[in-house]
Amino acid sequence: xxxxSTQRPTRVGPTTTTQSGPxxxxxxxxxxxxxxxxxxxxxxxxxxxxxxALALRAAERGRKVVxxxxxxxxxxxxxxxxxxxxxxxxxxxxxxxTGTLDAMMLDMKRTFDEVVMAQASPxxxxxxxxxxxxxxxxxxxxGTQEYMAMEKLGQLHRESQAAGTYDLIVVDTPPSRxxxxxxxxxxxxxxxxxxxFIRLMMAPARGPAKLMSAGFSLIxxxxxxxxxxxxxxxLQTFVTALxxxxxxxxxxxxxxxxxxxxxxxxxxxxxAPEPDAMREAEYFVERLSEDGMPLAGLVVNRASPSPSxxxxxxxxxxxxxxxxxxxxxxxxxxLLRLHxxxxxxxxxxxxxxxxxxxxxxxxxxxxxPALAGDVHDLDxxxxxxxxxxxxxx
Amino acid sequence: MxxxxxxxxxxxxxxxxxxxxxxxxxxxxxxxxxxxxxSALALALATKGKHVLLCEVEGRQGIARMFDVDPLPYQExxxxxxxxxxxxxxxxxxxxxxxxESALLEYLSMxxxxxxxxxxxxxxxxxxxATTIAPGVRDVLLTGKVYExxxxxxxxxxxxxxxxxxxxxxxxxxxxxxxxxxxxxxGLAKVGPIKSQxxxxxxxxxxxxxxxxxxxxxxxxxxxxTADGIADLRSVQLPVGGIVVNQVRPQDLSAADLAAARSGExxxxxxxxxxxxxxxxxxxxxxxxxxxxxxxxAERRALEDSQRTLVAKxxxxxxxxxxxxxxxxxxxxxxxxGLLRAQGMA
Numbered sequence: 001x002x003x004x005s006t007q008r009p010t011r012v013g014p015t016t017t018t019q020s021g022p023x024x025x026x027x028x029x030x031x032x033x034x035x036x037x038x039x040x041x042x043x044x045x046x047x048x049x050x051x052x053a054l055a056l057r058a059a060e061r062g063r064k065v066v067x068x069x070x071x072x073x074x075x076x077x078x079x080x081x082x083x084x085x086x087x088x089x090x091x092x093x094x095x096x097x098t099g100t101l102d103a104m105m106l107d108m109k110r111t112f113d114e115v116v117m118a119q120a121s122p123x124x125x126x127x128x129x130x131x132x133x134x135x136x137x138x139x140x141x142x143g144t145q146e147y148m149a150m151e152k153l154g155q156l157h158r159e160s161q162a163a164g165t166y167d168l169i170v171v172d173t174p175p176s177r178x179x180x181x182x183x184x185x186x187x188x189x190x191x192x193x194x195x196x197f198i199r200l201m202m203a204p205a206r207g208p209a210k211l212m213s214a215g216f217s218l219i220x221x222x223x224x225x226x227x228x229x230x231x232x233x234x235l236q237t238f239v240t241a242l243x244x245x246x247x248x249x250x251x252x253x254x255x256x257x258x259x260x261x262x263x264x265x266x267x268x269x270x271x272a273p274e275p276d277a278m279r280e281a282e283y284f285v286e287r288l289s290e291d292g293m294p295l296a297g298l299v300v301n302r303a304s305p306s307p308s309x310x311x312x313x314x315x316x317x318x319x320x321x322x323x324x325x326x327x328x329x330x331x332x333x334x335l336l337r338l339h340x341x342x343x344x345x346x347x348x349x350x351x352x353x354x355x356x357x358x359x360x361x362x363x364x365x366x367x368x369p370a371l372a373g374d375v376h377d378l379d380x381x382x383x384x385x386x387x388x389x390x391x392x393x
Numbered sequence: 394m395x396x397x398x399x400x401x402x403x404x405x406x407x408x409x410x411x412x413x414x415x416x417x418x419x420x421x422x423x424x425x426x427x428x429x430x431x432s433a434l435a436l437a438l439a440t441k442g443k444h445v446l447l448c449e450v451e452g453r454q455g456i457a458r459m460f461d462v463d464p465l466p467y468q469e470x471x472x473x474x475x476x477x478x479x480x481x482x483x484x485x486x487x488x489x490x491x492x493x494e495s496a497l498l499e500y501l502s503m504x505x506x507x508x509x510x511x512x513x514x515x516x517x518x519x520x521x522x523a524t525t526i527a528p529g530v531r532d533v534l535l536t537g538k539v540y541e542x543x544x545x546x547x548x549x550x551x552x553x554x555x556x557x558x559x560x561x562x563x564x565x566x567x568x569x570x571x572x573x574x575x576x577x578x579x580g581l582a583k584v585g586p587i588k589s590q591x592x593x594x595x596x597x598x599x600x601x602x603x604x605x606x607x608x609x610x611x612x613x614x615x616x617x618x619t620a621d622g623i624a625d626l627r628s629v630q631l632p633v634g635g636i637v638v639n640q641v642r643p644q645d646l647s648a649a650d651l652a653a654a655r656s657g658e659x660x661x662x663x664x665x666x667x668x669x670x671x672x673x674x675x676x677x678x679x680x681x682x683x684x685x686x687x688x689x690x691a692e693r694r695a696l697e698d699s700q701r702t703l704v705a706k707x708x709x710x711x712x713x714x715x716x717x718x719x720x721x722x723x724x725x726x727x728x729x730x731g732l733l734r735a736q737g738m739a
Contacts, residue, residue: 042423043422043423043424043564044422044423044424044425044564045423045424222501225586272424274424275720276428276455277424305689307682307686308678308679308681308682308685309676309678309679309681309682309683310679311673311679311682315673316673318672319668319671319672319673320671322670322671322672323667323670323671326670329645329647330667331646331650331659331663331664331667332663332664332667332668332670332671333667333671334643334645334646334650335664335683335684335686335687336668336671336673336683337643337645338643338683338686338687338690339682339683339686340718341643341716341718342686342718344718344719345718348718348719348720372689372692372693372696373613373692373696374612374613374614
């Protein structure tokens, strides 16, 4: 039975009492043994921008980098001077220094089609590509993106090992409904293929009808009643046809999984200083350590900038109220209110981070202050890279 | 834009813009606060004598966390009471956590009385197959249960008839696919009961009794995604509701003051005098800090104003909610509910 990643059996407490310091991004990027950086985290925390900024910074520090993104947002492509990203790595121009940067976006359907065509005979491939189950699975099934991200990462790695094209791959993971779907991809695939249901579906096609037990005909009858006979027929064709293809695919997914566990890989968990995003980040950290994945650290994006001066939120609020009673439009009162808000935000965010580091003291953290505007060009990405590396203020 | 509510009008209930709507679907880009808005909307809709159901479908137990109650089962539970109206009357908010496995088993027993076969399905891994691997089926099961809560079925005896159902839905990028169930099943189940049931569901989802509200913040990417989401929904005839602009910064500084703050021309001496009048000990550090915070704020406000213009061009009713600096707690949810009601969203 596949483990549902939303139902974790237990949590994992602190593994040490020593607090590790801030995350040294430049050391990570400069280390020639770092071959893969995986950015994971929940949706809306700036994961894609972080990946692109890391890739650019690594390239400008001399690495040969490719960034694999999942986000179809054209804005990001444009910020790297590419009109639209696709399934092939495209060079980014305007990168300073001796390194190089290529960018690509995962096209899950095309990647899936390529796997099918590489694995099956042309005739069988056509049969699979035309099957309605395959079409639905390859274009809209919620888990396919994760499988295909793994597949593409494996491909890129094998190619660059062979041809020396890249020495660093930065991967932006899909904003999964359940945060760790991509880690579960191989396991879910195996359980899908080894499941009793699939074996039953394939049994009639394989020959002896002895498996057509009472239980099975009961199921077939029930399903035919609910779904219609055509549904079952399509499903059966699909499962039988995919049998050979999936075998090779599963093997490669497992290879990619081992690749992720290896020393050359570094996971960065990306979060925003909000309770939900930090909770997700905790799940990531715990799950990664459980699976023995090399965790490099936590990136907290969008942190509120610290206020200067020692005026507390309470003092500022009291003074603002006093001023408001004298002059309802007082500018000073408005500024004091802004100050009070900022102090409260910073306190709340600080508390969240502190709780996190108490529970997970081994995780080093980089805090990136919120930018007032959005990123539009390489300069914007460069700026984010500087902030990631601690060159903020 | 309808503007921020004045404190006086706060809990009065003007005529709702969505009086005919039974199913409120709340979506939004990740991180914009769609769960918060869905919860606040449910509180706002629960006026005197009304029963409102708040549903979640993504297995995150966000409702339980937000309202600080035990994790929700696959069962409708009384959650809390609605936001009181001017006379203190209030309705009841119920909550439901929909998961695909339970929805399938319930569906099978409701329609097929599958005693032995139902168990056999489970034993042979069909339930697991249908809910995790079979494309589209998961979404159909989740939306199917939501449909059943809106359009109560005679087979579900003794169930509460809700005046409104609020769905904390998947994010904007997935919402059209999620609701467009008959399309997801097209080509898979061409005939049979599932097909006709998904067609019935689509009839409700496309009718004026459904509204898909989009939550955004005034930043480029979320606003762009909102525009794309509206276009997607319209392309498959799903009814677009309102745009809820969340986490809006305070707007009490005048345009002239904002301009001065950005260019560093705020009157420092006047500010220092005012601070003293407010009882604050004035040190240069503090004044520098306030002025630089004012400049940051002015830049943010400029971004918000430009994005607000884009939201206004989308030609959809919009509602604004302030950013709550201390974080959202239960009190904060009722406060937001009051603002939604005052602006006519509920």
